[in-house]
Amino acid sequence: MPPIVKATNLTKSYSKGIFALDNVCISVEPGEVLVVMGPSGSGKSTLIRTFNGLESFDSGQLNILGITLEGHNNDERNIHRIRKRVGMVFQQFNLFPHLSIIENITLAPIKVQKKKKAEAEQNALLLLSQMGIESHARKYPSQLSGGEQQRVAIARALALKPELLLFDEPTSALDPERVNEVLDAMRKLAEQGMSMVVVTHEINFAKEVGDRVLFMDSGKVIETSTPDIFFLNAKHERSRKFLNQIKK
Amino acid sequence: MKISYNATAQLVIALIVILVVSILINNLTLNLIKTGLGFNFSWLFRPASFALAEHPLPYSPSDSYAWALFIGWLNSLKVIFYSLLLSTLIGTCFGLFRIGKNALLRLVSAGYIAIIRQTPLLLQLMFWYFVAILGIKKSIISPMGNLLSISNQGINLLGVTLSAEFTSLLLGLSVFTSAYIAEVIRGGINSVNKGQWESFRSLGLEESIGLYKIIIPQALPAILPGLTSQYLNLAKNSTLAIAVGYSDIYAINDTIINQTGRPIEAFIILLLSFLFLNLFISNGMEVLNSMVTRSTKL
Ligand SMILES: Nc1ncnc2c1ncn2[C@@H]1O[C@H](COP(=O)(O)OP(=O)(O)OP(=O)(O)O)[C@@H](O)[C@H]1O
Ligand SMILES: [Mg+2]
Numbered sequence: 001m002p003p004i005v006k007a008t009n010l011t012k013s014y015s016k017g018i019f020a021l022d023n024v025c026i027s028v029e030p031g032e033v034l035v036v037m038g039p040s041g042s043g044k045s046t047l048i049r050t051f052n053g054l055e056s057f058d059s060g061q062l063n064i065l066g067i068t069l070e071g072h073n074n075d076e077r078n079i080h081r082i083r084k085r086v087g088m089v090f091q092q093f094n095l096f097p098h099l100s101i102i103e104n105i106t107l108a109p110i111k112v113q114k115k116k117k118a119e120a121e122q123n124a125l126l127l128l129s130q131m132g133i134e135s136h137a138r139k140y141p142s143q144l145s146g147g148e149q150q151r152v153a154i155a156r157a158l159a160l161k162p163e164l165l166l167f168d169e170p171t172s173a174l175d176p177e178r179v180n181e182v183l184d185a186m187r188k189l190a191e192q193g194m195s196m197v198v199v200t201h202e203i204n205f206a207k208e209v210g211d212r213v214l215f216m217d218s219g220k221v222i223e224t225s226t227p228d229i230f231f232l233n234a235k236h237e238r239s240r241k242f243l244n245q246i247k248k
Numbered sequence: 249m250k251i252s253y254n255a256t257a258q259l260v261i262a263l264i265v266i267l268v269v270s271i272l273i274n275n276l277t278l279n280l281i282k283t284g285l286g287f288n289f290s291w292l293f294r295p296a297s298f299a300l301a302e303h304p305l306p307y308s309p310s311d312s313y314a315w316a317l318f319i320g321w322l323n324s325l326k327v328i329f330y331s332l333l334l335s336t337l338i339g340t341c342f343g344l345f346r347i348g349k350n351a352l353l354r355l356v357s358a359g360y361i362a363i364i365r366q367t368p369l370l371l372q373l374m375f376w377y378f379v380a381i382l383g384i385k386k387s388i389i390s391p392m393g394n395l396l397s398i399s400n401q402g403i404n405l406l407g408v409t410l411s412a413e414f415t416s417l418l419l420g421l422s423v424f425t426s427a428y429i430a431e432v433i434r435g436g437i438n439s440v441n442k443g444q445w446e447s448f449r450s451l452g453l454e455e456s457i458g459l460y461k462i463i464i465p466q467a468l469p470a471i472l473p474g475l476t477s478q479y480l481n482l483a484k485n486s487t488l489a490i491a492v493g494y495s496d497i498y499a500i501n502d503t504i505i506n507q508t509g510r511p512i513e514a515f516i517i518l519l520l521s522f523l524f525l526n527l528f529i530s531n532g533m534e535v536l537n538s539m540v541t542r543s544t545k546l
Contacts, residue, residue, distance in 0.1 A: 052450055054446055054449065054450060080454075083450060083451065083452035084452040087451075088446075090443060090446065090447065092443050094443040094444060094446065094447035095447075096444065096447070096448075096462055097466065098465050107451070107453070107461065108451035108452060108453060111453055111454075111457050111461075112451065112453060156451070157450075157451075160451065160452065
């Protein structure tokens with residue numbers, strides 16, 4: 001099977017001399033969970049946002065699900081094809097506040113996949129019950145806790161039956177006691193074989209669910225290791241320094 | 249403690265307002281008595297004896313002043329209503345261009361907004377009337393065959409004839425107001441969290457669907473108050489009709505004052521008709537506003 005994501009020498013700079021991405025090479029295999037770690041400003045968000053065309057890049061090659069993305073001036077249709085097959089979950093949930101939970105989830109299936117409303121709602125309820133929040137279907141986002149909102153956001157991303165899920169710090173905006181309900185939902189997805197790229201600082205999640213850890217600093221990939229090696233025996237001095245800091 | 253302070257302050261302000269208003273009313277009646285005019289509306293029912301080029305309802309010079317004023321009010325309503333629609337349409341387009349992806353449209357829109365906002369409305373009206381419409385000379389331009397023909401007599405659109413005066417006022421008011429509406433629209437849309445754009449985009453939704461389903465509904469609460477004040481401005485600016493010779497309520501009122509020598513009564517009528525019109529506009533927008541907040545809040 002070809003890789004889900006293949007990035008070669010991906011480079012991007014917002015301002016001269018400062019690189020958000022600096023010759024990043026990475027591939028994600030089908031069914032793999034890649035955890036991305038690194039200090040603030042190291043380029044983690046920028047990297048995963050190029051994977052669904054939310055962010056452009058300056059040079060290098062990027063192939064997502066067999067579709068090649070150019071750095072700039074992409075054919076809108078290619079970006080569209082990718083977005084239909086790649087889901088994304090944001091730190092701030094980004095639910096649509098004026099739509100009910102079920103409308104949040106069914107909007108894309110109805111408008112993008114041209115599903116019938118009844119069918120889309122049935123599927124949405126199924127996803128909500130998998131997330132353990134089916135009782136909230138008719139409520140509005142502001143009536144839910146952060147953890148519940150984030151699980152709705154995951155259900156919304158799943159509604160398009162994506163082949164790759166991108167998570168950008170999905171638990172960073174949550175109260176500590178709400179973190180695990182979201183991580184558990186993500187763990188279940190990984191067990192079902194979903195390919196995922198997860199930016200997170202949750203060490204336990206990375207250890208237990210991650211297949212590989214990608215560590216970035218200043219836009220560069222410092223190392224890519226299995227969690228066992230990364231957390232116990234990181235190859236790089238910079239990685240060990242970072243781990244010491246976040247363990248504190 | 250705070251409540252009683254507020255109550256006292258309000259009482260004092262109310263007293264001051266009552267005092268000022270009564271002094272003004274007193275002055276007015278004293279002056280009217282002094283000049284021997286008195287306060288009198290009976291002239292309203294005398295024949296107006298002037299002709300009106302445009303009248304949505306039947307009118308002849310033998311009709312009363314009151315009827316002439318009513319015709320003027322209808323003429324004002326007509327031009328305000330159509331300018332409101334047209335300015336909203338143009339303003340929304342330029343507002344969307346201004347934030348869109350197309351660099352050329354962004355530039356064009358920024359230029360349009362800057363030029364329109366930096367020249368006086370009176371000048372623009374003169375431009376539309378004397379240059380754009382009367383400047384056509386006698387020759388008739390028909391870009392769409394029988395559907396649309398333009399000449400210095402005005403515009404003929406689908407068999408409806410719009411006078412040169414009405415057309416230039418309509419275009420002048422609409423274009424002028426549209427530049428402000430474009431800024432209101434842009435501001436409203438920019439007030440929506442950037443994450444909402446990323447969110448609908450990442451779901452594979454088209455820009456147009458996302459704009460319509462996600463962004464605009466959330467921008468409306470920020471847009472409507474600004475839109476209301478632009479509509480009220482438009483209604484007030486419509487009195488510049490007199491500059492292009494369109495018979496709106498203000499222009500007719502002006503003629504009546506010259507003929508009857510009753511400026512105070514005439515201005516009271518003018519004031520009340522505008523008060524009524526603007527209350528109508530702001531209440532209409534208020535209803536719209538509460539509908540929107542009810543459907544987007546929670
Ligand atoms: N829109 C932007 N304009 C200019 N610079 C930006 C922009 N977005 C990101 N950057 C810069 O690019 C670099 C990488 O940012 P990025 O958001 O990818 O980091 P990150 O690893 O996700 O950080 P964090 O952990 O804080 O989310 C940083 O130096 C950041 O300041
Ligand atoms: Mg980030």
